[in-house]
Amino acid sequence: RIMRPDDANIAGNVHGGTILKMIEEAGAIISTRHCNSQAEEPCVAALARVERTDFLSPMCIGEVANVSAEITYTSRHSVEVQVNVMSENILTGAKKMTNKATLWYVPLSLKNVNKVLEVPPIQYARKEQEDEGKKRYEEQKLDRLETKQRNGDVILPVINPEPHTVGYSQSSLIHLVGPSDCTLLGFVHGGVTMKLMDEVAGIVAARHCKTNIVTASVDAINFHEKIKKGCVITVSGRMTFTSNKSMEIEVFVDADPFVDEPRERYRAVSAFFTYVSLSKEGKPLPVPQLLTETEDEKRRFEEGKGRYLQTKAKRQAQMQQAAQQ
Amino acid sequence: RIMRPDDANIAGNVHGGTILKMIEEAGAIISTRHCNSQAEEPCVAALARVERTDFLSPMCIGEVANVSAEITYTSRHSVEVQVNVMSENILTGAKKMTNKATLWYVPLSLKNVNKVLEVPPIQYARKEQEDEGKKRYEEQKLDRLETKQRNGDVILPVINPEPHTVGYSQSSLIHLVGPSDCTLLGFVHGGVTMKLMDEVAGIVAARHCKTNIVTASVDAINFHEKIKKGCVITVSGRMTFTSNKSMEIEVFVDADPFVDEPRERYRAVSAFFTYVSLSKEGKPLPVPQLLTETEDEKRRFEEGKGRYLQTKAKRQAQMQQAAQQ
C-alpha cells in the first residue's frame, strides 16, 4: 500500500511501527491460513515472538510497500514466518529492501482461546532446512524463558530531571483497546502493540536528542500475555544506552483489565528499540551521551553496551562471511 | 488485508466503499508505476473513471481481501486497469469473487498538475485485445461527455417529509480534506471520494427501508474535476428509483475551496449506487416503494427504471450466452 503522511514523521520517514504493523498483519494472515488448512477446529494464529529486525533504509511518503511472507518452519505448536518488506518508488521504479523479519505464531482455538492447537507440518525442500529451523526454534524457546524473568521492572517518575538523564526523556502513553485493534478472538493484534511501542520509543529518542530520529532496529520481542479488548494499556519507554550514533530504548507494555475483570495489571510485552538521529540530508548525527545516575541505570547502560557490541560483532562477522563468498 | 470492525456495518458486512477504496489504490499504484516506466517526466496517475461494478457477494469482518490489478489497455493519454477482489476466509480456506472493476487513469505531471503526459503503450498478446480495448475506450469517452451535462443539479432540504418520499431519506455529509486523503499531487484520491459516496448512499438506503443494507452495484463514475487538499467536500445522496428488491441512489460530490482560492463551489463527481436490503440470513428483502412527488422526481424514477431494465436485460443476455457455451 501507498505510504501516507499519517504513516510518517515530519521529515517524511515512515515510522518503524507502521512497518512492524504491516509485517505482523502479513504473518498473521499466512499462519492463520496454514493452521486452518487441515484443522478440524477453526483457529486464529496469535503472535508469540518477533526476532530481531534491522531497518536497512528508511521508507518515505508516497512510496509503495511490498510485503511478502513465507512459512519457513513449523513445530508441533508454532509456525515460523519470514516476512520481507521492499519499498518501491513508483515514480522512478527504484526498489529497496526495507527490512526482513522472522515471526513466531501459535494457533489458538476460536472456541476456547486457552487451547493451543496442533500445526500441520510443512514440506521442506531439503533436510537441512528442517534442521536449521529446529535450531532456530530451540534458540527462541530459551530466549523466551530468559525475558520472562526480566519482567518485574517498573518505570518510576522523576520530578524536574536534568537534560540527557534517563528521567529527562522517559515517556509513557495509555491507550484504550478498541475493536479495530483486535483479532477475531478479541485480543490485540501484535502489530498494534508494536506500533504503540515504536511510538513511545520514538518520543523518548526525540526528547533525548531533539532532532529527526528513525528506528534502526528492534530486538527480539516476546509476547508473553494476551491483551483483551476493553483493557487500558500503558506503554512506557526509557533510554538504557547510547553509543556515539545510536540510542537504545527499553519499552514495557502493561495491561490493565479494569472493567469486569478480577485480574490485576500485568506486564504483557517488553522490548529494546534502537534509534538513530538523522540530518536533513539523511546522514547519521552524533547523539548526546546518556547521563546515568542510579546503580540500576548504570547496570542497564552496561547491559545495553553488551548488546550493542554483540550486534556489532555479529554484523562484522556476517560482512566478512559475505566478502569471502 | 484483514477486514476490521470499522470496515463493516453492524451486521458485519464490509462497506462497498471500503472495497472501492482498496480497488482504487491498487489501480493507482499499477498505473502510476506503468506511466513512469519510460517517462522522462515523473507523473502520478489520477482516476478519471470507474466502470460499472457489481458486488457479487458480501465480504465479512475477519476475512482477507486479495486485490489483484492488471493493465488491459492504453490509449495515448489514459490507462485502463482491471482489478479483481477475492475475499478469503482464512479459517475455512473458502475464496469468493467479491467484484471486478475497470478503472481509467490519466497521468498528470508531478511538476505541472495541469499537464497530461503520454502513456507508454503496452504489448497485446493478440490483435483483438487491442481492438476490444479501443472500443471500450471510445465508449467510455462518449459516456463521460454525457454525464458532464447532468451536473447542475442540487439537493434541496425538505421539512417534515412523509415516509418513503425522496425528501425523507435524502442525506448529506461534509468532510474536510486532510493530508492522508491526498495523492502526492495534493489532490483527493478517487478511492477516498468513492468511500464517502458509498457512506452517504448507505445512509439514504437505510433511512428508506430501515433494515440491514449492502451495496449491490455502482454505476460508472466519472471524475470530472480534481479536489484539492484543504477543500470542504459536501457529499449528498437522494433516492431515485426502487424496484421490488433494490434501491438506486444518486450521489453528488461538491467541492468548496473555501480558503485561498478565487473559485466557486463546483460539482466534482456524481454517480448512481444500487443497494439491496438483506435479512439476517443474508436473503434479499422486499423494499418499500419510493413515493415520487414532483415532476423531476417522477422523471428521475423513470430514468432509473430505464437503467434498471437495461442492466437486467444485459445480465440475462450474458447468462444466456454463458448457458450456450
Added chain:
Amino acid sequence: RIMRPDDANIAGNVHGGTILKMIEEAGAIISTRHCNSQAEEPCVAALARVERTDFLSPMCIGEVANVSAEITYTSRHSVEVQVNVMSENILTGAKKMTNKATLWYVPLSLKNVNKVLEVPPIQYARKEQEDEGKKRYEEQKLDRLETKQRNGDVILPVINPEPHTVGYSQSSLIHLVGPSDCTLLGFVHGGVTMKLMDEVAGIVAARHCKTNIVTASVDAINFHEKIKKGCVITVSGRMTFTSNKSMEIEVFVDADPFVDEPRERYRAVSAFFTYVSLSKEGKPLPVPQLLTETEDEKRRFEEGKGRYLQTKAKRQAQMQQAAQQ
C-alpha cells in the same frame, strides 16, 4: 456520519470526544467560510473557546449523527457558532438531541499565523440578538482571563496509591501531533485536542469506578495557546470531585515543541469533564467517593463541589422557568 465501533466504548456508547471532534469540525468549516467571504486575505478560523456543554443522551454504534451549525454572533475579531447534534436511529427513525455547543473562533491569516484578521459582520433579525450576543461575548472574555491564571498546576506522580484516592486514578497520555491532526496552518484542530482530553478523562473515571462510564458534560474550555505539528502533547487527568452519581475530572494539555524549537514546554489547554457511571440498562450508578489526602486535593474537591452545586442550581432554575412558560 454513521457511528462506528471505534467511535464507542465496549458498551456501544459513542465517546464524548468523538462528538466534540465532529462539533468542532463543523464550527471550523462554517466560521472559516464566513471569514473568507469578504476577506482580502485568506484565513483559517482557529478555535478559541467552547462553552459548557451537556451530553443529553448517549449515542450508539450504528446511529447517524446529524450536525448542524449556525453563526450567532460576530465581534470584530471573533465568531460565535452554535452547533447542534442530533442522533438518529436510521432503523427506527427515532431522533434525539445529543447536545448543543457554543464555540468561539478567531480568524488567523494564512500568510502570517500571528495576525488576527477582521470578521465580516453578520446581519441580525432583531436588535436584541445582537445585544445578547455582545453580552455572551463579554462574559466569555472575562472567563478566559480567569482560567489563564489557573494554568501553572502540574500533576505529580504517586507511587502505590490507595484505591479511590486521586493518585489511584490519575492518568496521562502522550501523542505525537501528525499531519491529520492539523489545520491548513499546521496547528492542531481544537477537536483533536478535545478528543484526547475526553479519552484521558474517561480512563480516569473508569479507573476510579471500574464500570461503564459516559461523558455527561464538559465545562467551558479555553484554548490559550496553539499547538504546532510535530509537537508532543501530554494530556493528563486527575479526579477533583465526586457527587453521589457523578465524577469531575480536571484535564491538562501540555505541548512540548521538542524538535527545532527554542521554546519550553507550555500549558495549552485545561478543562473539567463530568462523567457518570451507567449500568447495563443505561441507568446511573452510585460512584465511590473520592478520598482526598493533601490540602490541595481537599481545596480542589471543595471548588468542584461549588461548580457542581452552581450547575445544579442553574438547571433547576431553567426547569422552573420552563415550567412557568
